Amino acid sequence: MVETVGARTAAAALALLLLAACTSAAAQQAAGGVTAVRNSYESSLVNWDLRAVSAYCATWxxxxxxxxxxxxxxxxxxxxxGPRGEASCGRCLAVTNAATGAEVMVMVLDQCSFGGLRLDPFVFTQLDTDGHGVVTGQLTVSYQFVDCQD
Structure with a gap:
């Protein structure tokens, strides 16, 4: 009987540990205090051609x-x-301007290396509702990976 109770306790502890790990992984899909800058995709001018802008995700x-x-x-x-490389391609982010609360949905189609987000000029302008981003060249944002509403 003692072994059965011990085994159940161990199984319950393992289940709680797995649940905590899953919850932690889900929470790691968002961040705040992130720098966002403009990128020169001009997607509409290149007819949304990922190859024309040498986007990392063009391969897929x-x-x-x-x-x-x-x-x-x-x-x-x-x-x-959040996910890196191919795993981030085609995923959507809800991006929020920390100063104004303006929010926009974007799709990850490229990678960068400075620890933030590079946004299409149209998206950057949508977030920059107070004009601060135009002055400084960057915005402080938060982001969360979300389901694309396909």
Whole structure:
């Protein structure tokens, strides 16, 4: 009987540990205090052609339908938490301007290396509702990986 209770206790502890790990992994899909800058994709001027802008994700996503490539503004992702490389391609982020609360949805189609986000000019302007980003060249934002609303 003691062994059975001990085994159940160990199993319950393991289950709690796994639940905590899963919860922690989900929480790691968001970050705040992140720098966002403008990138010169000008996606509409290149007809949303990922190859034309040498986007990292072009290898996997360049042949997606035009409607898919147009659905959201483009972003390069190198934030402090979240998937990297191919695993981030085609994923969506809800990005919020920390100063104003303005929010926009973007799609990750490129990578970067400075620890933040590079945003298509149209997206950057949508977030920069107080004009501070134009003056400083950057915004402080938070982001969260979310399901693309396909």
């Amino acid at each position: 996503d360049a042949d997606m339908p035009l409607e898919w490539r147009q659905r959201y503004g483009w972003a390069a992702f190198c934030g402090p938490v």
